[in-house]
Amino acid sequence: MNEQEDKDKPVPALQVVMNDVMLLLFLGVTIYAIFYLIWGIMEIATVPAIPEEIKAAILK
Amino acid sequence: MFRTCDITGFKVDLNSEKLIRLNAVMAVVSLLLAIIAAILLIFTRYQPVHLLDAEWYYRLxxxxxxxxxxxxxVFFEIAGLYFGSTVVLNQKFCSPVLGWLSLILMVGGFLLVDVMVMIGQADVMMTSYVPLKAHPLYYLGIILFAVGALLGVSLFFANVVNAKRDKNVGDTLPLFTYGLVAAAIIAVITLATGAIIYIPTFLWSLGLIDSVDPAVYKLVWWGLGHSSQQINVSAMVSIWYLTTFLxxxxxxxxxxxxxTAFFLYILFICLASAHHLLTDPATSSAWKVWNTSYAMYLAVLASMIHAFAVPSSIESAQRRWGYNKGLFEWLAKAPWSNPAFTSCVLACIGFGFIGGTTGVIFGMEQTxxxxxxxxAIPGHFKGxxxxxxxxxFMGITYYLIPxxxxxxxxxxKLAQIQxxxxxxxxxxxxxxxxxxxxLGVPRRHWDSTFSGGPFTHTFNPSVDFFWTLMMLxxxxxxxxxxxxxxxxVVSVFFGPKVNGPEDMQLPISPLAPAAKEHKGYEAPGTLILTILFLITFAVLFFINWKWLAATWWVK
Known part of the structure; x- marks a missing residue:
């Protein structure tokens, strides 16, 4: 296969993604933000508050 | 303004070269400070000497x-990013003024932080978990450093985009620079996370906000603390490929x-930050297991790919240079007199066998x-x-100096044994x-004999042996x-000048000849070494699970 035929071959989709620096940046930030940060903070935020009587008993 | 390197043929932008030099110098200064503190800490934890008092132990x-x-x-990585995006791509540095601003911010932050720690205004450990509170200037120093580093990383991206625009590089970047792109993306994640947590903490230290939630602080902080070490992994692997090439x-x-392995790093490696919260009650097992196991194993897969690809690239090149006898002639006749090459191979072995195996095992919720x-945790990250x-980084510096x-x-000669x-x-x-x-010895503890404390504990007697070994x-x-x-320091400031290729002490190899037709595996020696690694990993994995099963009775 000569060089011209190589150039004419369509570039595989994954390679297009992997060559696009800004798209990589977007994907890296988004996956991390969703799975680590947002999911984690949501779980912490939904931990129920300690009942006042238990808190008072601990602090006594 | 460019100079053409008479050794590599690269066009080197003089502005970029100056910034690479200064960032590298700051990196060496930081390492010197770190190792001075390290030796004092070792002789404090080594109980027969127990050098520092408790206050100075925590400070140092x-x-x-x-x-x-x-x-x-980070100083070294910024130097590396500038090198990979300008020198390697024959590209002009996009904005020297912003490069200087980045350096000034980073040096300012570095000075503020180190001074505040040493005068006793920030005895909060590196993690500075709230409600431990340091002086506001300490947090400001970290923020300045992070902003400077983020600016440096942005300049790297701008250089890469410009290099593509100027057709200095095609759509596909050289593998070394591609690895640095992965490192830079991880750096953006890391530094942005740092800003998310340090800015409110700074405001809290000034009294402008009432409190910072400790659980949220810990979760977000480790997005900075652990991910920053993943920048290293990506940069380090890139340098392994570069060293093999050189x-x-x-x-x-x-x-x-x-x-593809670098691509997996970009997508998944930062999720490993959840390792640090595996015993925290606030997040669910689903969050922990997804982040530290399922998703993280895709990044582990990437490391396994590199662990095969780097040695196999060495073996393949050596075989093409004619070192074909048996399984390991390529290894025996490798350029061991080249300290950069030696460093790269030893780092690869140590990282895989010590750091990598323990990383996966300690990173599982169960073990x-x-x-x-x-x-064991600082032991893991020493690995x-x-x-x-x-x-x-030490190894590649032997190339950067000339x-x-x-x-x-x-x-x-000393460089060859170092x-x-x-x-x-x-x-x-x-x-x-x-x-x-x-054996149960705690980390971050000034006195593991617990002398004078209300609680005491008798460790297995073998700990004395390991303490001595640790000190040695x-x-x-x-x-x-x-x-x-x-x-x-002596080479850079007082060493003889390099006037041309004849002064290079570390050879730069031409491209290895094309491979001849052959049957079977291209790198059979590496395959054997990889199997050896997998056996070691499996044995350690089994030991830890066995250990876990023997820890206590579940009734």
Whole structure:
């Protein structure tokens, strides 16, 4: 296969993604933000508050 | 303004060269501070000496952590990013003014943080978990450093985009620069996370907001603390590929697979930050297991790919140079007199066998419980960040001194043994710390005999042996690191000038000849070594699960 035929071959989709620096940046930030940060903070935020009587008993 | 390198043929932008030099100098200064603190800490934890009092122990632990894990590494990485995006791509530095601003911010932050720690205004350890509170200038220093580093990373991206625009590079970047792109993306994640948590903490230290939630702080902080070490992993692996290319003319036997491995790093490696919250009650097992196991194993897969690709690129190149006898002639006749190559190979071995295996085992929710908050954890990251990243950075510096600083390496014979000394020192230190942690010795503890405390504990008597081993390994590593620092400083400031290729002490190899037709595996020796690694990993994995099963009775 000569060089011209190589150039004419369509570039595989994954390679297009992997060559696009800004798209990589977007994907890296988004996956991390969703799975680590947002999911984690949501779980912490939904931990129920300690009942006042238990808190008072601990602090006594 | 450019100069054409008479050794590599690269066009070197003089502005970029100056910024690379200054960032590299700051990295060496940071490492020197870190190792001075380290040796004092080792002789404090080594009970027969117990050098420092409690206050200075915690102060210097803070100081050591910041200088070793943040300043040394990030300054060096910024130098590496500028090198990879300008020199390697024959590209002009996009904005020298912003490059200087980045450096000034980083140096300002570095000075503020180190001064505040040393005058006792920030005895909060590197993690500075709230409600521990430091002086506002400490937090400001971290923020300034992070902003400067983020600016440096942005300049790297701008250089890469400009290089594509100017057709200095095609759509596909060289593998080394591609690895640096992965490092830079991880750096953006890391530094942005740092801003998310340090800005409110700074405001809290000023009294402008009432409190910062400790659980949220810890979760977000580790997005900075752990991910920053993943920048290292990506940069380190990139340098392994570069060193193979420089020393042997070798390239990955399948670049597409190596690039895919970097792609997996970008997508998944930062999720590993959840390792640090495995015993925290606020997040669910689903969050922990997804982040530290399912998703994280895709990043582990990437490391396994590199662990095969780097040695196989060495073997393949060596075989093409004619070292074909048996399984391991390529290894026996490798350029061991080249300290950059030696550092790269030793870093790869140490990172895989010590740091990598323990990283996966300690990173699982189940087996983590055996070692959480014990000395095994810093033992693990001595096996990753120190034996892996630091040794790799030390090694590539042996190329940077003649190519960027244009100086010969003084006392070159010493440079040839320094990587071995450092490797064995850190390996002994790391394995001893892991053993101590497995025996229950806590980390971040001034006095593990608990003298004068309301509680006491009798450790297994073998801990005395491992403490001694740790002290000896640490001392050896300290001497080796000091040799490297002195050698770099003396070479850069007083070394003879490099006037051309004839002054290069480390050879730069032409591209290895094309492979001949052959049957079977291209790198059979590497295959055997990889199987050996997998057996070691399986044995350690089994031991830890067995250990977990024997820890207590579940009724």
């Amino acid at each position: 632990t803070t100081f050591h952590g910041l200088n070793a894990l943040i300043f040394w590494i 020393a042997l003319g070798g390239t990955s036997i399948n670049e597409r697979v190596s690039r 983590n419980i055996i070692v959480h908050n014990t000395l 990753t960040v120190v034996i892996g990243t630091t040794l790799t 190519l960027i600083f244009r100086r010969k390496i003084v006392a070159f 990587p071995w000394l450092f490797f064995f020192g850190i390996a002994i230190l790391s394995v001893s710390m892991i053993a101590l942690g497995q 390994g640490g001392s050896l590593a300290f001497i080796a690191a000091l040799i490297w620092v002195l050698q770099v």
